[in-house]
Amino acid sequence: MALNLDRRLFLSLAAAGAGTAALTACDGPATGGTSGTPEAAALDFSGIKPAASIDFWSNHPGKSQEVEKATIAKFEAKYPDIKVNLVTAGANYEEIAQKFQTAQAAKSGLPALVVLSDVWWFRYYLNESIIPLDSLVKQLDIKLDDFRTSLVEDYQYDGKQWALPYGRSTPLFYYNKDHFAAAGLPDRAPATWQEFAEWAPKLKAASGAQFAFMHPALAGYAGWTLQNNLWGEGGSWSKDWDITCDSDASVAALQAAQDSVYKDAWAGVSSKESADDFAAGLASATLSSTGSLIGILKAATFNVGVGFLPGGTKETTGVCPTGGAGLGIPSGVSPEEQLAAAMFLQFVTEPENTAAFSAATGYMPTRVSADMTSVLAKTPQIKIAMDQLEVTRVQDNARAFLPGADQEMAKAAAKILTQEADVKATMTELKATLEGIYAKDVKPKLKA
Structure with a gap:
């Protein structure tokens, strides 16, 4: 059957x-x-x-x-x-x-x-x-x-x-309310990453923080949180079992993430735990799990704000994964x-x-x-996480069901965000790796 x-x-x-x-x-x-x-x-x-x-x-x-x-x-x-x-x-x-x-x-x-x-x-x-x-x-x-x-x-x-x-959990957008106020920004999470990119220079100028935003540690769950960036631009790691990480939309989303670190220079990449970096005041905002909420509130010496994850140019809702x-x-x-x-x-x-x-x-x-x-x-703040649960989206098969795929996604993200590797070439290489995992470890177990 x-x-x-x-x-x-x-x-x-x-x-x-x-x-x-x-x-x-x-x-x-x-x-x-x-x-x-x-x-x-x-x-x-x-x-x-x-x-x-x-x-x-x-x-x-x-x-x-x-x-x-x-x-x-x-x-x-x-x-x-x-x-x-x-x-x-x-x-x-x-x-x-x-x-x-x-x-x-x-x-x-x-x-x-x-x-x-x-x-x-x-x-x-x-x-x-x-x-x-x-x-x-x-x-x-x-x-x-x-x-x-x-x-x-x-x-x-x-x-x-x-x-x-x-x-x-879901990821949450955490932000430093004091920094946002000093920069004259609204007391809320940005509606889109494009809106945050407009805010970032003001945050850096007014806050004194090293970064406006801290990308989550890539050795952790890059494949999880980057789905937010991908979905907002109409991209994905996969569509069902079709690997789509090298699509134009996916590449555009990851190119924007790379630009935030290198070209526009308003974002950093956490080496261990972005929640800790944020709580220490190194960045004005980050993404982290709801499971980090209590720890951040206890550690931070500033007013912490939380909000839904930002959308992109293609999608502004249904861009949050659960985990x-x-x-x-x-x-x-x-x-x-x-x-x-x-x-x-x-x-x-x-x-x-x-x-x-x-x-x-x-x-x-x-x-x-x-x-x-x-x-x-x-x-x-926990209510924000509970409310966001209503607008989450089932994660891509490639991350959820391909054994070891999350680690491969993290390696690719590290190349893009810490080595400034070519995004298209890196995603093409990742696609071949993920298709290999599917062919070897998953497809033989699937019925026609």
Whole structure:
């Protein structure tokens, strides 16, 4: 039976989407092979006793270690027979993914619950490394209909639920309100990048900052945030499985980004974390995850403004990707561990706990019924992120589903933004690389 792929589900892989919260489902490619473990349809946890101890692997997205510890303490108070060991399995999504892959290869040392980033969970599905959650959802009566629709559907494939949303985010436009006021600019994010390019010289002259704008670190998630630039100019990394990073529109968008650094000289490129550079006052504005919000507000000594991502000459809405991570349960651990992990997963994603996680980090509350009143009273900027969720767009297949593509995009972006490489030639080379990944690692798994 052909497996229709809802592209919304790929949003979790993802960054961008056509109205995430109001997204309509559309059919995508069908994949062959098994659905998770060969016995996926037969998973049955009736009569299983939850394990007494489980490991939870996290990279603590949004500097969430303390709120994770607090949630675990609450869980253990409610379920004293289950101990949850919080393991720092990496400093970022890539490190935790590499550690997880190593444990899978060794067939030992696997966690019972693991953070899965937007560009990693689908390959775990293909590799049969995670289990479908459906029988656990039913047995534990997890209220899927109370999750934000687009976020929970991001992890649905072949009619099954493969993870649940955890630290979900969009990029935000962060700006220094004091700098904007000194430059005589409106107290808002620019409507387009072209408008910001007009503002940039005023910002540099009035603020004393080194840069008007700081591009996010390329070693991080350049392929994620650059989708905003591409979409605004009518470009993309891909259209379905057609690689389009070398199209005229895509090249024009990336040429504008390069010009901001070299020709017009109002932008810099962060070497590590643009949120930290912005909070330190090195730049008047940047793009960073909603998961950076609380950290920026705590670190900055100036008034911080946030807004929707700017559009371009072709598109001014639907130019924001979503991203972040979910939580999944490995197939290589015992049913007892899987059940205990599902109980903790249910607890973590309950409305009260997702509101607390949002308050501590700035990530999206994943449950509709989460009471955000006190959170928004303290941190009203989170409402901007929640509102922007309504105008996001499903990210391009090339970033979400091609294994290793995000790293290749980052390498190409580094050439363009830090080495002033020819944009067209770099994108032509990237296209060949991405098409090679598709032909080798994805196409053989797709049904006609």
